[in-house]
Amino acid sequence: MRAPLQNAEPNSNRHLANKTVHVKSYGCQMNVYDASRMGDVLAPLGYVNDPDMFAADLVILNTCHIREKAAEKVYSELGRLRVEKESRADSERPMVIAVGGCVAQAEGEEILRRAPYVDMVFGPQTYHRLPLMLRTLAQRGEAVVDTDFPADDKFDALPDVQPDGAAAFLTIQEGCDKFCTFCVVPYTRGAEFSRPVDPVLREARLLAGKGVREITLLGQNVNAYHGDNGNGDELTLGRLIRKLADVEGIERIRYTTSYPAEVDDDLISAHRDVPALMPYLHLPVQSGSDKILKAMNRRHSSGDYKDIVRRLRDAQPDLALSSDFIVGFPGETDADFQATLDLVQSVGFVQAYSFKYSPRPGTPAADMDDQIPEAVKSARLQLLQDLLNRQQIAFNESCVGRDLPVLFDRPGARPGQLVGRSPYMQAVHADAPADRMGEIITVRIDRAKPNSLSGTIRPIGADASSNAKREVVA
Ligand code: SAH
Ligand code: F3S
Numbered sequence: 001m002r003a004p005l006q007n008a009e010p011n012s013n014r015h016l017a018n019k020t021v022h023v024k025s026y027g028c029q030m031n032v033y034d035a036s037r038m039g040d041v042l043a044p045l046g047y048v049n050d051p052d053m054f055a056a057d058l059v060i061l062n063t064c065h066i067r068e069k070a071a072e073k074v075y076s077e078l079g080r081l082r083v084e085k086e087s088r089a090d091s092e093r094p095m096v097i098a099v100g101g102c103v104a105q106a107e108g109e110e111i112l113r114r115a116p117y118v119d120m121v122f123g124p125q126t127y128h129r130l131p132l133m134l135r136t137l138a139q140r141g142e143a144v145v146d147t148d149f150p151a152d153d154k155f156d157a158l159p160d161v162q163p164d165g166a167a168a169f170l171t172i173q174e175g176c177d178k179f180c181t182f183c184v185v186p187y188t189r190g191a192e193f194s195r196p197v198d199p200v201l202r203e204a205r206l207l208a209g210k211g212v213r214e215i216t217l218l219g220q221n222v223n224a225y226h227g228d229n230g231n232g233d234e235l236t237l238g239r240l241i242r243k244l245a246d247v248e249g250i251e252r253i254r255y256t257t258s259y260p261a262e263v264d265d266d267l268i269s270a271h272r273d274v275p276a277l278m279p280y281l282h283l284p285v286q287s288g289s290d291k292i293l294k295a296m297n298r299r300h301s302s303g304d305y306k307d308i309v310r311r312l313r314d315a316q317p318d319l320a321l322s323s324d325f326i327v328g329f330p331g332e333t334d335a336d337f338q339a340t341l342d343l344v345q346s347v348g349f350v351q352a353y354s355f356k357y358s359p360r361p362g363t364p365a366a367d368m369d370d371q372i373p374e375a376v377k378s379a380r381l382q383l384l385q386d387l388l389n390r391q392q393i394a395f396n397e398s399c400v401g402r403d404l405p406v407l408f409d410r411p412g413a414r415p416g417q418l419v420g421r422s423p424y425m426q427a428v429h430a431d432a433p434a435d436r437m438g439e440i441i442t443v444r445i446d447r448a449k450p451n452s453l454s455g456t457i458r459p460i461g462a463d464a465s466s467n468a469k470r471e472v473v474a
Helices: 029-045 068-087 101-107 109-114 127-140 197-209 237-245 265-273 290-295 302-315 334-347 374-398
Strands: 019-025 047-049 058-063 096-100 120-122 144-146 167-171 214-218 226-228 234-236 252-256 280-282 320-327 351-356 403-411 417-421 427-431 440-448 452-457
Touching: 019 029, 029 047, 029 058, 029 101, 029 127, 029 167, 029 214, 058 068, 058 101, 068 096, 068 101, 096 101, 096 127, 101 109, 109 120, 120 127, 127 144, 167 197, 197 226, 197 237, 214 237, 234 237, 237 252, 237 265, 265 302, 290 302, 290 334, 302 334, 320 334, 320 374, 334 374, 351 374, 374 440, 403 427, 403 452, 427 440
Parallel strands: 019 047, 019 058, 058 096, 096 120, 120 144, 167 214, 214 252, 280 320, 320 351, 427 452
Antiparallel strands: 226 234, 403 417, 403 440, 417 427, 440 452
């Protein structure tokens, strides 16, 4: 039974005072960015964030479709929400359940068939229309599905960004035209689209004005960026990074996720010339076997990848690399898998994500012959992760004794402790006064753990062995 929705009239703040929303995000950083922008869209309607999902008036599951497990999580979470929704059906505060993100985009109406108590289904390109969806839901009292790829630019319709810390994401590019044969992203996020330069710079200035020191530029294929410069010209990612580095207050720039074949000379020279561009790069390779890379439609060989890494390291010798790997792609032999291990050995990664191949309906690889048994995938994943973990630990240990500039952006588990990020994305714990939050402080690294570092903040005047431009020392 659908809950009554008389309180959901969005244009009336009187009714909406104290309305609460909880957005739960799955998957990639783009979803994290989208979730915060949904909050920005709903704030003018009177919605405030509720950290307790089961107490919120509006619950949005911002879903991920990349692997089967990620997609299935949505339905188990919906099952739990249904119980809460039914218990509140006749109360003053009925629950509205919305499914957004890539599962919503891929499954659309199917979600309502499997979970008829869901009120709204919307894709990653329509969340700026959330107020309209809520109004339609209130007026019609029946579920709303909006999974278009609208021609208008959703970013134009979004209100000003509201960061909540010293590090923020900034989406500059969306969608993917690469069609790797295993991947759903081109279907769920649509064709490649670059935001024009001016609104990107404006958003960066806004963020900097609100205390943001580090921005991570986001795109499914971020280095395919070619944004309109307003004068008939287009900027590459490398040239955009140079402009962003000039924004007062922005001290650190990162970008993710990049595609090897789109790493161009502009980007490589930005790594050489722009001190604010952090010496850390997530550059997915997926496999070290040329046969598998071809079957994946990756448009680069393992030799190409190594060559790109060599050129990047020539430009920025301090560069630390991270990557994504898939094991057990259809047709992957022991020799193909060994080629992946060899590539990992020869490149050296400081961090990585590795996954068992998960067949996704509608993608070419799902119909390929020679699917690999689960047990083989699991064994290969274990071997690969052991090697990657060893490399990660070795890198973390090599940081002990170094002075690293750390941007502190959250409180630590203990009182008196802050946690921040090193230039290489490691979490760094140190004792520091709470009012130093949001600053970049030089830290002498004392201890390395597999997933984090800890250290001591350095006195004023101490030198950091870093290339950060304007760091603050304690
Ligand atoms: N450019 C994208 C990357 C795609 S998804 C981005 O915006 O992050 C992230 C990673 O998930 C991929 O690099 C790949 O390693 C993994 N992945 C994608 N599809 C997969 C599948 N069907 N099975 C297993 N892993 C997958
Ligand atoms: Fe997916 Fe390949 Fe694009 S991994 S996001 S189709 S580059």
